[in-house]
Amino acid sequence: MNFEIVTELSHLERVCEQARKVPAVMLDTEFVRTRTLYPRLGLIQLYDGETLSLIDPIKLDDMSPLWALLSDESVIKVLHACSEDLEVFHHYSGVMPKPMVDTQIMAAFLGHGLSTGFAALVDEYLQVSLDKGEARTDWCARPLSDKQLEYAAADVYYLWPLYHLLAERVADTGWNEAVTQECDLLVSKRGKAPDPEKAYLDIKNAWQLRPKQLAVLKKLASWRLREARRRDLALNFVVKELHLWKMARFDIRSLDKMADEGFDRFEIERHGSRLLRMVEDLDSLPEENYPEAIVRLVDMPGYKQMVKEIKDQTNAVAEQLGVVPEFVGSKKQIHQVLKWAWVNARNPEKMPDLLSGWRKAYVEAKILPLLK
Template identity: 60%
Template structure:
């Protein structure tokens, strides 16, 4: 397994041009995301079948040749379990690999579990046991050790033969086009834009609040989101989710009361003035402008019985297709369908997963009849 470490622009330009001559390239990233809002890119692995490159983005000011490769539509990019990698690319380069396919998705079409790891697949398909001891290492530290470099290189070196095996098998069972569709769906979900005014809806437990309390939580959550992005700090390192709920529920307007109610003293010292002002302003919201009460789907009449019917139908399709039930339609995707029918009046502009792509003919149409 020979590889080169890329730290100079001319080297980057050369390996990216070579990669753009290939039909397919293997891609991976190593990053750190502990306290930050955005993932911190530490290393990029690129393998075009002949040249294996470990690209050091910390040593390069101009990454434009790599960005051009990401956007080159004549080159298929292969990744494994790429959800977070997509965020890394979007944050670092303002784009994602296109076209792209995820080998974890390909494996799911062959009956593997939806979350089958890279090392597990390599062992099963190639008979190679990978050392994954470096998976939690600090990829921003320099210099990287030999062990780190070997670990990173292996992630794309073995990805190629694994992809080729999966491609042959997926094509044989006629799921290749579906695997591409599902990979595109992954991109849509990971790179969707955030509406700061609606981030309060993502807070667990928000449904327990009354509209008057939601009128306080909403601007608090919006402020926290903007603060996290501005400081590149994970949301809960600004103010914890449960603390926002407490402030909103009790309409806390003093730093002393916040600490008494269990809000982190460090957060209170840093943010109490802003938090108190937000609460005071929100309490002036006219009643007719309160956010609507959040009604969980499970509180809708007949939810449990209907959900069970949908789940039973998914199991039946799983038995005929050989695809795992969670892959066909997870609990979240079934709830997405019910929300689309009950709350969105079947809006054709926002189709749920089961009503689009490869799922529609084998599952979606059957589920919609049950909902009717």
Template identity: 60%
Template structure:
């Protein structure tokens, strides 16, 4: 397994130009994401079947040749379990790889569980046991060790023969276009900009709060998200989620009261004044300015029975297609479908996953019939 380390623009331009002559390239990234809001890119792996390159993003400032490769519609980019990689590309380069296919998704169309790991597939298809001990390494620290470099190179070197085998089987089963659709759906989801005004809906236990309490939680959650993005800090390193809920629940405005409720003292020291200001403003609102009470789907009349009917339809589709039930429709996707029926009047502009693409014929129409 030979590879070259790319540290200069001219080298990057050369390998990306050559890669664009290929129909297919393998891509991967190594990154660190512990305290930051955005993943910190440490290394990019690129393999076109002939040349394997490890690109150092810490020594190159102009990535226009790589961006051109990512956006070259004539070159298919292959990745594995690439959800976070897509966030890395979006944040670091302002674009996503297109067209793209994920080998984890391809494996799911062959009956594997959606979370099947790369090492397990390489072991099964290539009969090679990969050493995954470097997966938690610090990829931003320099110099990278020989072991890290070998580990990173292996991730795209073995992705090539794995892709070749999986694509052949997926084509034979008639799922190739579906695999591309599913990969594109993941790209769309990972590319969405977070809506700061709706951030409060993601706070665990928000449904337990009254409209008056939500009037405090909503601006608190909006401020926390914007602060996290501004400082590139993980949300819970700004203020812990549970602390935010407690502040809204009790309308806390005094540092001493926050301390007594067990809030993180570091958050109190840094943000007490801002938090107090937000809560005080919320207390000035009139009742007709409060957000609506959050209604959980599971509290709707007959939810359990209807959800079971939908699950039964998923099981039938699973038996007919050989696809795993959680891949056909997860609990979240079934709830998305029910919310579309009950709360969005089947709005064609907001179609749930099961009513789009390959899922529509396999499952969506059957689910909709159940709801008529």
């Protein structure tokens, strides 16, 4: 397994120009994520079937040739379990790999579980046992050892034959178009940045708060997300989620009360006064500007029975198609349907996954009558 380490722009231009001449390239990323909001990119692996390149983003100031390759729609970008890789690409380049194929999704259409790992597929389809001993490497440290580099290279080296084997089987089963739709759906979802004005909806137990308290939580959660982005700091390292909720729930108005409620000393010293000012500023907010109370699907009449009935239908479809049930309709996707029908008044601009794309043909006629 031969590979090149790319640390200069001219070298990157050369390998990317060559990669843009082939139908498909294999991609992977290695990154570190501990206290940061965004992943810290340590290495990018690129394989075009001939040249395997380990691209060093720490040494390279200009990565534009690679970003241009990602945007080149004449070349398929192949990844495995790519959700976090997509986040990396979007953060560093502002673009997504298009078109993109995820071999984990391909495997799901062939009956594998949704979280089937790369090593398991390589073992099953290629009879190769991969060494995963370097999985917890600090990929931003330099120099990387030969063992670390070989580990990273293997992820795209074996992705090449795996992809082509899976592609043959997907074609034989007639799932090509569905794979494309599912991969496109994943790209569209991962390309959306969270809206700070809706960050409060992701706070645990926000539903317990009254509208006035939600106004406080909304203000604090929006500020926390913006602060986390500004400092590239994981959300709970700015202020813990529970503490934002406590500020709203218990109408905390002093630093002493924050301490009594278990706030960290560093949270109080760095942000305490600012948080208190934000709470006080909302005293003059008119009631009509409060957020609406959060109504949970689980509290709506008939919720449990409706979930069961939809799940029975999606499970039957999954058995018919020979895929795992969660792939046809996960709990989140069933909730999407109920929210669309019960909360969003069946807004055609907010169609749920189960009633669009490849799933529509199999489940729409079974699910819509239940919703009526």
